[in-house]
Amino acid sequence: METAIQLTNVSKAFGKFKAVDNLSLNVPRGAMFGLLGPNGAGKTTSIRMIMNITAPDTGAIRILGNPMDRAMQNRIGYLPEERGLYRKMKVIDHLYFLAAIKEVGREEAKKRIADWLDKMELGPWLNKKVDELSKGMQQKIQFIATIVHDPDILILDEPFSGLDPINVALMRDYFLEFRQRGKTIVFCTHVLEQAEKLCDEITLMARSRKILEGSIKELKHRYSQDLLRISMDASLEEVRALSGVATVKAVDGTFVVGLNPGTDRREFLRRTLERYRIDAFSQKEPELEEIYLDAVKSAGIEDRVIE
């Protein structure tokens, strides 16, 4: 598959602090790609390098098959986590300015801005100062600014932070629509549930490193092998004492049992049935969060907790 963004062994240090450590990733064209991880994992630095805001110390970055340069920069729309607007500027002038620095001609910009303002019902606010807009409206303006140059790739860093549920739904619709037009979206967040709903592929980062990658479906499948939900007449201690059990949690009168890697599920159930009565059992599909925590644990960097 053609790649939209490709990072090869990219590292970046600020003084002694290594912000990104040997990161490689491939974002396929047309994908909804999640770059996930807790705050301070190196997501924003990675994105800044993709955006050519900071340059990597080592490694290579290619955008749409080309080395990153200014022309490529104009083909990406970037909504940073730290985002704001000039408060004293008129909405329309502000959008013209942000279009101009993406080298969108005045006429073209006029048309697109008018379209979007119409779509978002912001027309009456055209000549108001940014100051006078509500926070939700300001975020819509920022979104228009992100896509005014009709980019091929959209990079969104915590796009839903500070939005109310209605606007979250609205934004999500725009993203999906964008994707339907064959564009690539990189979605960057520490809220894993959001990513789980939106993304097809993810890369998990922690402590400046990549610790997990793959499509959500495949990851869930991979991790669900070892996870069982069992309803049985035993105490927590008894379940824990069974051979092959790595973790056990009591949830709503049932047990969620994690098996040691390599333990055969049928064998485990057979052995358990000999000693206890099993009322029901099912294979449990893991939450992305559980996968994440597990991956962090096995990477030996668990002291950083997801918020």
Added chain:
Amino acid sequence: MNWKKTFAVVRREYIERVRTKAFWIATLLIPILFLGYVAIQVALSRKTSGQRELVVVDLTGKLYKPLAAELADTEAKQKKEASGSKGPHWNLVERPLTGDLDGTKEALRKEVLAKKISGYLILEPAKLEKESIEYYSTTVSDYIALSQLQSAMNRIWLRQKMAARGLPADLAAELEHRLDLKPFKVTEKGASEEKGAGIIAAIVFLILMYSTFFMYGYQVMRGVIEEKSNRIVEIIVASVRPVELMVGKIVGIGLVGLTQYLVWSLVAMNLSLPAFAGMMSGGDLGVPRIPVSMLGYFILFFILGYFLYASVYTMIAAPFNTDQEAQQLAMIPMVMIVGGIAVYPAVMNNPTGGMALFFSLFPFTASLIMFLRTAVSEPPVWQILLCVAILISTTAALAWFAGRIYRVGILMYGKKPTIPEIIRWARYSPGKVVQPEVKQAG
């Protein structure tokens, strides 16, 4: 540098600033305040031309009449010279002693306080021998009137002394003429008489340059901080390089400054400032004719100095998130600019001396001091060129350093960084801009 993007930044900085009410208020208020100041001066000088009731207690018995004649004569002469009457008009009244001198003085004091008379003069033979005359009034600071009275008395005193020694009266008239020292400024093109107007214009321009360095340097600082505190900077640097943003901002604000100068000079030309100045200075000083060369040097050194200080202000602003945090470091350019103005009187006294040379080549005072030197003397061309070269290279070095701090600083939020941290930023590797070629299949 992508000039199209840089221009978009320049345009935004310029238009957004020129559009504000604050800009127009400042632009129009300053000339209005200046004209108001001139008008007050004119009004005050009119006031000195009022009537003055002066009582003379002449204990010598032979000074009152000549004094009255002399003052009338002075006034007539002045009327002939300048079209409008300028000096005060004296109404003299002789008052004999009533009782003793102290009693007379007391009576007169009451009259002064009751505003019946403006003042009184005591001419006592004993005091005259000690070369003093006593003048009493509620206002003893009105310089023009006092000096008129004093010189009239001196002339009469001289004449009477000479008459007493039997010298001819026309000799007294001859001795009254004083020699005038006329300064001529020698330049490459010859010598031209310097009437002081050039020097006043130079000082006015110097103060103007000094205050605009502050005003616009500070605006650059505010602009940089505003972009950080608004959290817009990252949106912008995703499209524009930090150096383009920095240059665009500095140029845009500099153009605002030049626009302000342009408005001021239009106001000065149209509101007939010369007429005002003429009224005020009373003819002899003349309308300050501002030489074209002075204007040229002014623009040149304003631009050079502005870029230098703007780089310093950018450097100071980049690491911080609020004006308050930057305030402490903002003292640095302030001290530099004030330094330039602090040494100007010394430079003016000796514009070709070693000190003048030093400060006109020291980068942080050079723009102000070299401008002053070109206005009041004719520094050698090599010194001017050297000064320009020093300013340009210092600005380039500062801008480079500022650019490095800016690049890192604008993306740093959170706690206020320490100075060693800021210096460390400048050493961060900017990374390889040229990336290794990766063979791409398909």
